[in-house]
Amino acid sequence: xxxxxxxxxxxxxxxxxxxxxxxxxxxxxxxxxxxxxxxxxxxxxxxxxxxxxxxxxxxxxxxxxxxxxxxxxxxxxxxxxxxxxxxxxxxxxxxxxxxxxxxxxxxxxxxxxxxxxxxxxxxxxxxxxxxxxxxxxxxxxxxxxxxxxxxxxxxxxxxxxxxxxxxxxxxxxxxxxxxxxxxxxxxxxxxxxxxxxxxxxxxxxxxxxxxxxxxxxxxxxxxxxxxxxxxxxxxxxxxxxxxxxxxxxxxxxxxxxxxxxxxxxxxxxxxxxxxxxxxxxxxxxxxxxxxxxxxxxxxxxxxxxxxxxxxxxxxxxxxxxxxxxxxxxxxxxxxxxxxxxxxxxxxxxxxxxxxxxxxxxxxxxxxxxxxxxxxxxxxxxxxxxxxxxxxxxxxxxxxxxxxxxxxxxxxxxxxxxxxxxxxx
Amino acid sequence: xxxxxxxxxxxxxxxxxxxxxxxxxxxxxxxxxxxxxxxxxxxxxxxxxxxxxxxxxxxxxxxxxxxxxxxxxxxxxxxxxxxxxxxxxxxxxxxxxxxxxxxxxxxxxxxxxxxxxxxxxxxxxxxxxxxxxxxxxxxxxxxxxxxxxxxxxxxxxxxxxxxxxxxxxxxxxxxxxxxxxxxxxxxxxxxxxxxxxxxxxxxxxxxxxxxxxxxxxxxxxxxxxxxxxxxxxxxxxxxxxxxxxxxxxxxxxxxxxxxxxxxxxxxxxxxxxxxxxxxxxxxxxxxxxxxxxxxxxx
Numbered sequence: 159x160x161x162x163x164x165x166x167x168x169x170x171x172x173x174x175x176x177x178x179x180x181x182x183x184x185x186x187x188x189x190x191x192x193x194x195x196x197x198x199x200x201x202x203x204x205x206x207x208x209x210x211x212x213x214x215x216x217x218x219x220x221x222x223x224x225x226x227x228x229x230x231x232x233x234x235x236x237x238x239x240x241x242x243x244x245x246x247x248x249x250x251x252x253x254x255x256x257x258x259x260x261x262x263x264x265x266x267x268x269x270x271x272x273x274x275x276x277x278x279x280x281x282x283x284x285x286x287x288x289x290x291x292x293x294x295x296x297x298x299x300x301x302x303x304x305x306x307x308x309x310x311x312x313x314x315x316x317x318x319x320x321x322x323x324x325x326x327x328x329x330x331x332x333x334x335x336x337x338x339x340x341x342x343x344x345x346x347x348x349x350x351x352x353x354x355x356x357x358x359x360x361x362x363x364x365x366x367x368x369x370x371x372x373x374x375x376x377x378x379x380x381x382x383x384x385x386x387x388x389x390x391x392x393x394x395x396x397x398x399x400x401x402x403x404x405x406x407x408x409x410x411x412x413x414x415x416x417x418x419x420x421x422x423x424x425x426x427x428x429x430x431x432x433x434x435x436x437x438x439x440x441x442x443x444x445x446x447x448x449x450x451x452x453x454x455x456x457x458x459x460x461x462x463x464x465x466x467x468x469x470x471x472x473x474x475x476x477x478x479x480x481x482x483x484x485x486x487x488x489x490x491x492x493x494x495x496x497x498x499x500x501x502x503x504x505x506x507x508x509x510x511x512x513x514x515x516x517x518x519x520x521x522x523x524x525x526x527x528x529x530x531x532x533x534x535x536x537x538x539x540x541x542x543x544x545x546x547x548x549x550x551x552x553x554x555x556x557x558x559x560x561x562x563x564x565x566x567x568x569x570x571x572x573x574x575x576x577x578x579x580x581x582x
Numbered sequence: 583x584x585x586x587x588x589x590x591x592x593x594x595x596x597x598x599x600x601x602x603x604x605x606x607x608x609x610x611x612x613x614x615x616x617x618x619x620x621x622x623x624x625x626x627x628x629x630x631x632x633x634x635x636x637x638x639x640x641x642x643x644x645x646x647x648x649x650x651x652x653x654x655x656x657x658x659x660x661x662x663x664x665x666x667x668x669x670x671x672x673x674x675x676x677x678x679x680x681x682x683x684x685x686x687x688x689x690x691x692x693x694x695x696x697x698x699x700x701x702x703x704x705x706x707x708x709x710x711x712x713x714x715x716x717x718x719x720x721x722x723x724x725x726x727x728x729x730x731x732x733x734x735x736x737x738x739x740x741x742x743x744x745x746x747x748x749x750x751x752x753x754x755x756x757x758x759x760x761x762x763x764x765x766x767x768x769x770x771x772x773x774x775x776x777x778x779x780x781x782x783x784x785x786x787x788x789x790x791x792x793x794x795x796x797x798x799x800x801x802x803x804x805x806x807x808x809x810x811x812x813x814x815x816x817x818x819x820x821x822x823x824x825x826x827x828x829x830x831x832x833x834x835x836x837x838x839x840x841x842x843x844x845x846x847x848x849x850x851x852x853x854x855x856x857x858x859x860x861x862x863x864x865x866x867x868x869x870x871x872x873x874x875x876x877x878x879x880x
Contacts, residue, residue: 197697197700198700198705198805199700199705199804199805199806200705201700201701201704201705202704202705202706205704348850348851396848396849396850396851396852397845397846397847397848397849397850399849399850400850401810401850401854402806403804403806403807403809403810404810405603405606405796405799405800405807405810405811406599406600406603406799406800406838406841406842408596408599408600408603408727408842409596409599409842409845409846412592412595412596412599412725428706428707429707429802429804429806432707432709432801432802433800433801433802436712436800436801436802437801440715440718440727441718441725442718457706458706458707461706461707461708461709462706462707462708462709462802462804463707463709463801463802464709465709466801
């Protein structure tokens with residue numbers, strides 16, 4: 159009899175442990191669904207963002223959850239994290255499925271700019287436009303940094319620094335911090351929209367704006383305004399660019415060596431940035447300063463080319479410089495992820511969702527789903543400032559553009575080191 | 583005049599760099615062509631297996647803190663094993679006449695290997711130790727990478743060894759016999775599957791060397807390398823003539839020079855267009871490859 163009691167007790171314990179927490183909780187839950195690249199060469203984006211999102215949600219739940227419209231506290235639940243593989247068609251399919259077959263109140267993803275551009279395109283443009291049959295589902299993306307994406311739809315939101323301001327301020331700071339740097343050139347990967355467009359429309363122009371002299375192929379149209387001389391620059395410097403999967407950078411490095419610039423811009427993701435910087439090192443190209451694309455301020459760059467990247471300066475939306483950032487960094491690391499400019503946005507987005515839910519009086523019932531999504535969108539749009547990991551996240555209600563704080567980091571002795579915080 | 587001389591120097595350097603880098607394409611091309619020569623089939627998983635071998639070599643050497651030569655040895659051994667596994671899984675049990683099924687199975691093999699690499703590394707690029715990384719010789723206006731000279735040398739040695747094995751050993755005779763007439767070879771007592779397994783393993787060995795050499799030449803290992811290397815290997819194999827080992831070597835060097843030249847004069851956006859155009863030109867005018875004396879058409 160005693161053994162039977164023990165057996166029953168153990169069985170009940172096992173059953174209890176095997177039931178998800180959300181199943182025990184009988185009241186409403188706040189459901190979100192995330193997606194990002196969990197396969198393919200950009201897998202680290204999705205893995206890190208998922209770890210950050212789930213960790214932040216766990217933190218929110220351990221602090222009591224979110225306050226629903228009926229005044230009760232409910233747990234937040236990540237009902238899934240899908241693999242969009244940084245592909246447009248995959249992300250659009252996930253968005254449509256999430257909107258029509260799940261009771262997630264918001265879709266949280268993705269990281270890749272090109273994917274966001276396509277995905278935002280299938281959303282209803284204006285909330286009030288009843289003639290627009292686009293998908294009515296709020297999307298809160300982590301990063302998707304390419305300028306101009308926020309205005310595609312009133313249902314689309316992102317958490318990202320303003321790249322124009324970020325590079326504008328960077329070159330302004332370099333002007334004073336490195337007075338002996340006067341000339342510049344650079345290269346980019348042409349098959350990655352964010353890298354190439356940002357380089358030819360923003361980065362080069364902002365460097366020109368702050369008095370640096372372009373010594374690459376002649377581009378008379380080049381000027382200090384965003385996109386000024388962009389097309390001409392793309393055409394003129396076509397032999398010093400590369401593709402993400404390239405293995406040979408000899409021509410590009412040699413061209414840049416001949417230009418003998420003080421500063422070299424490497425506007426590329428870690429894969430090809432590392433190959434290019436290693437080739438520069440082999441060919442003894444020694445600029446006074448290397449400046450990189452924000453997407454390369456990550457662990458991948460250190461994994462790929464710590465030595466060749468030594469000294470590179472990159473603006474980024476995340477560094478463990480505040481107690482909150484350090485704590486989040488530690489939690490996400492334990493969860494098997496890595497906090498960087500992309501994944502830190504996913505962490506912060508969980509808190510943005512909590513704030514918007516509490517502002518919108520969400521009911522979290524199946525019969526109120528569509529109204530909840532609409533109310534949530536309105537609440538999210540009304541948030542103009544929110545505490546982030548390294549400073550306040552702001553959003554311009556008129557343009558929809560987010561503005562996340564950023565810092566400048568540099569590879570020093572094989573590690574990322576914060577060298578300047580424009581907000582301090 | 584000064585501008586003209588400058589351009590001459592730059593174009594010469596560009597072509598020379600391309601030729602040297604083309605030795606990595608040649609090494610990949612040899613593997614493709616060896617298997618095609620033996621079986622009349624394309625092993626699309628070949629470059630993927632080569633890069634996977636380099637990854638394992640790198641991982642083991644990092645774990646054991648072993649010298650760079652160990653990376654190459656492990657890469658070659660692992661790729662040899664992978665060559666064998668690819669044969670057993672993608673070719674062994676598929677009917678000989680069903681070329682499409684074997685092709686698709688090896689395409690599946692390529693993507694599987696790619697995804698396993700991505701899973702294991704999270705897609706992160708990995709620093710790969712270079713051979714003679716600091717050996718960069720400057721001769722007047724020209725520069726020569728010592729490591730690429732070494733890759734070039736390894737390519738030549740590999741070809742010589744391979745040709746010796748194919749034409750001076752019993753194994754080579756068996757391989758050629760199976761390639762020419764498999765039923766007759768079987769009637770002569772040659773075990774076809776054993777011979778093919780060994781051919782795939784030898785090609786894998788070469789692939790391991792090629793993968794490690796390519797990674798060392800770039801300095802970085804990344805899963806994004808497998809598909810471009812597969813495409814380059816196929817182009818080299820077709821231009822060199824399917825089944826021709828000397829053709830693969832020359833075509834590898836030629837494609838390397840050709841793409842670098844067009845990168846220099848036309849830019850990155852048009853570079854690959856010219857390389858593919860070259861492939862079409864060969865397919866139309868010299869479908870049997872660069873060294874073929876005959877042109878086979880319907």
